Amino acid sequence: MRTYGQYCAVAKALDLIGDRWTLLIVRELLLRGPCRYTDLRNGLPGIATNLLADRLRELEQAGVVSREEAPPPVATTLFSLTSRGEELAPTLRELLRWGMPLMQQGPAPDDVFRAQWMAWPAEMSLTDREPDAPPVTIQVLADGEPAYLQTSAGSVHVSLGRADRPDALLRGPVHAVLGLFTGQIDLDRAAATGVECEGDRGALQRVLPDAAAA
Amino acid sequence: MRTYGQYCAVAKALDLIGDRWTLLIVRELLLRGPCRYTDLRNGLPGIATNLLADRLRELEQAGVVSREEAPPPVATTLFSLTSRGEELAPTLRELLRWGMPLMQQGPAPDDVFRAQWMAWPAEMSLTDREPDAPPVTIQVLADGEPAYLQTSAGSVHVSLGRADRPDALLRGPVHAVLGLFTGQIDLDRAAATGVECEGDRGALQRVLPDAAAA
């Protein structure tokens, strides 16, 4: 293992999780929970398959990831985070916070996007203004990737996939949807950049930050 | 610039500060303030000089580091963090927190150590139990590297170098000194592993956590 050779906690941490792709693998496992190899590949577009295998081995040896052979009829191997691995969540949240300003200019021409990457920004920015009212569900289709928001105990939770009976539907380019969530643009400006809102518009205004719910 | 090509804030952050040595350069600038090229080299043992020059250029272009030519009689170039760069402090603190457990087993055979690397662990663990008493100063010589602690407004601050009239002096191997600071060993066990304490032992007990001040 390549090491910095410094007796410093930051350097020791980077010795284990500072290699290329490593923290993004942890991101996927935090966002999606236990994953198959193929799920990880799908959530890490651009990674070479041998590199993913290498990193998973290293993370396993470092005590960050554990591998379990699921019994039949699943009959597949599942990769999950150990408790030590889940302790990386605050680190990744700080990295996300620092990186958020870089999202404002929108995706680069050949940037890829996966719906689960919205979860943390959304859950950090959105709140339920009416926690005592019956919960609402909002389907989101950002660049076509399906996910949905659910209100729960005053906060908002993001899940992958399609909700069965959503109260509202939000569809549009990612950077506009994210701009809405973070309050950098309001509903009118979002509509001007291609965001469509169907169903109960009030459900959306209920969870959006003040600056966006205009 | 090598990029992950993912429209995700974490990936965008790592695009800028995920390369090898980059976050350690930021660490040094956060710990020591504006630095000369040579100071950085000294604080980053093991880095290749061309790599340091490359990283500083990239960090400058990314808006994280700024370079200023100090006027005569100093006549040297100083590298400092921009405000955007200082916003990386929480990220590095989380990395440190995650890496702290890796310090318990002590330094590897050829690990290097610099006194400034104690500052964050010390300031996170130590407090002044008698904030109303007159302040105290404690000289620390961990593996020979000089630094000193000062009480101030209930907390403890770490500075590099030698204090002129310290109330106490603590000398010994780094991992034992750090173990003391973080409360993993007490003063007696530290003495058994080679830690010497001269002067006012009470000054030390005043700042150490409960578990260590036995």
Add this chain to the structure above:
DNA sequence: CCGCATCCGGGGCGATACTG
């Protein structure tokens, strides 16, 4: 299809030498 291993080319990285 899933979970890799192997092969190979390019470039990031590490060490040393050298310079204005």
Add this chain to the structure above:
DNA sequence: CAGTATCGCCCCGGATGCGG
């Protein structure tokens, strides 16, 4: 003091193969 220049090596990226 603050870097450039040069040169290997190995990490990384991309493609393909392959056993279960």
